[in-house]
Amino acid sequence: MKKFQCIVCGWVYDEALGAPQEGIAAGTRWEDVPDSWACPDCGVGKADFEMVQIV
Amino acid sequence: MSPLIIIGSGLAGFTLAREWRKLDPATPLHIFTCDDGEFYSKPMLSNAIAGGKSAAQLATKTATQMAQELNAEISAHTEISAIHPDRHSIGVNGQEIAYSRLVLAQGADPIRLPLRGNGADAVLSVNNLDDYTHFRAALEGKKRVAVLGGGLIGCEFANDLLAGGFSVDVIDPGTRPLSTLLPAEASLKLQEALGKQGVSWHFGVKADAVEHSGNALQLKLSDGSTLDADVVLSAIGLRSRTALAAAAGITINRGIVVDNQLKTSAPDIYAIGDCAEAQGKVLLFVMPLMQQARTLAKVLAGTEAELSYPAMPVVIKTPAYPITVCPPPIGSEGSWKVESTPQGVRALFLDGADRLHGFALTEQTTSEKNNLVLQLEKA
Numbered sequence: 001m002k003k004f005q006c007i008v009c010g011w012v013y014d015e016a017l018g019a020p021q022e023g024i025a026a027g028t029r030w031e032d033v034p035d036s037w038a039c040p041d042c043g044v045g046k047a048d049f050e051m052v053q054i055v
Numbered sequence: 056m057s058p059l060i061i062i063g064s065g066l067a068g069f070t071l072a073r074e075w076r077k078l079d080p081a082t083p084l085h086i087f088t089c090d091d092g093e094f095y096s097k098p099m100l101s102n103a104i105a106g107g108k109s110a111a112q113l114a115t116k117t118a119t120q121m122a123q124e125l126n127a128e129i130s131a132h133t134e135i136s137a138i139h140p141d142r143h144s145i146g147v148n149g150q151e152i153a154y155s156r157l158v159l160a161q162g163a164d165p166i167r168l169p170l171r172g173n174g175a176d177a178v179l180s181v182n183n184l185d186d187y188t189h190f191r192a193a194l195e196g197k198k199r200v201a202v203l204g205g206g207l208i209g210c211e212f213a214n215d216l217l218a219g220g221f222s223v224d225v226i227d228p229g230t231r232p233l234s235t236l237l238p239a240e241a242s243l244k245l246q247e248a249l250g251k252q253g254v255s256w257h258f259g260v261k262a263d264a265v266e267h268s269g270n271a272l273q274l275k276l277s278d279g280s281t282l283d284a285d286v287v288l289s290a291i292g293l294r295s296r297t298a299l300a301a302a303a304g305i306t307i308n309r310g311i312v313v314d315n316q317l318k319t320s321a322p323d324i325y326a327i328g329d330c331a332e333a334q335g336k337v338l339l340f341v342m343p344l345m346q347q348a349r350t351l352a353k354v355l356a357g358t359e360a361e362l363s364y365p366a367m368p369v370v371i372k373t374p375a376y377p378i379t380v381c382p383p384p385i386g387s388e389g390s391w392k393v394e395s396t397p398q399g400v401r402a403l404f405l406d407g408a409d410r411l412h413g414f415a416l417t418e419q420t421t422s423e424k425n426n427l428v429l430q431l432e433k434a
Contacts, residue, residue: 006096007094007096007115008066008070008096008098008341008345009096009098009099009341010096010098010099010102021422021424021425022425040370040424041098041341041370042098042341042342042345043341043342043345043346043367044070044345048073050115
């Protein structure tokens with residue numbers, strides 16, 4: 001499971017946790033998150049997220 | 056052909072460049088900035104101390120990488136001396152550089168209190184990555200931080216500094232934190248939660264003077280009391296940078312006035328972000344900036360587009376007491392209906408017909424955000 005971070009506001013998408021409040025189940029891989037999805041904090045598109053290395 | 060020129064390399068300038076490049080990969084683009092031209096996430100500046108992040112870690116891309124990614128020329132550390140709307144040019148280092156179209160994305164300056172005392176110049180503000188570098192250096196080996204202002208940025212910094220092991224005093228002339236955004240009940244809970252973790256609040260007073268006192272600083276407050284601190288951070292608000300536009304005869308009010316295509320009063324000159332006043336409002340948040348950037352990118356690419364804001368909730372980065380707020384538009388008729396539940400505060404701003412115009416949620420009730428956004432969009 002990987003984590004991805006919004007480059008604009010810093011919000012983190014953790015595949016293990018998903019984003020249940022946004023309708024994305026825990027365990028959803030980033031590539032399966034729809035392209036129309038936007039950062040819940042700042043509204044940037046999926047294309048503007050970047051992978052964050054898990055420490 | 057003269058390039059599209061963007062003045063400013065903050066989130067507004069770079070986001071616009073990125074969105075525009077999706078639609079127009081080829082037209083020349085030249086970005087001028089008084090900063091380094093690095094890309095960084097500004098909202099992260101107020102929650103990076105606790106994580107021990109250096110400015111270099113926050114700068115996710117260098118100016119060179121940005122120039123390559125955006126197919127742009129970037130002139131860093133460059134001040135613009137004038138805009139000449141009649142000649143479609145700007146003044147840079149004694150030269151005139153022509154633009155086809157010009158975008159002002161200059162941001163805003165921290166408002167500074169007129170402080171007396173020989174330590175007034177030592178008061179810091181954090182509004183860009185360089186400021187953050189100075190702030191972090193000033194904190195090195197220090198313990199006590201006084202924050203001027205209990206608004207959004209003041210509270211976020213207070214929380215971050217606490218988590219970073221500093222002792223924090225917050226000074227605000229009002230009566231409670233986040234008073235312009237939240238109903239009183241939610242403010243007081245935030246005050247209590249940060250207070251429990253160690254923030255000392257000083258409401259109803261302001262700082263009048265800052266004096267050097269040994270290796271530290273001493274603040275003189277308006278009630279005659281004094282307060283010792285190693286570092287003083289001013290976070291009392293921002294004012295749009297409008298001087299360059301005003302000198303060029305472009306219409307300004309609180310910000311540079313733009314229409315729903317982000318056009319200023321001068322032909323082929325646009326403004327976006329913290330320096331711009333769209334729909335009568337200067338909105339200093341990321342979400343409105345994204346809407347503006349997407350609209351303006353389309354306008355510049357020759358597509359019809361009109362700025363319209365969806366409901367734009369703001370997530371306040373105070374982990375000690377999580378808050379999501381969607382303030383009612385200024386002048387909305389109605390009142391707050393506040394419920395304090397074991398899960399947190401749920402405050403709804405309702406009009407006479409019980410229609411929702413805004414909300415504030417805290418702790419676990421923040422999970423209701425999306426439902427309320429849908430209700431707002433219906434209303």
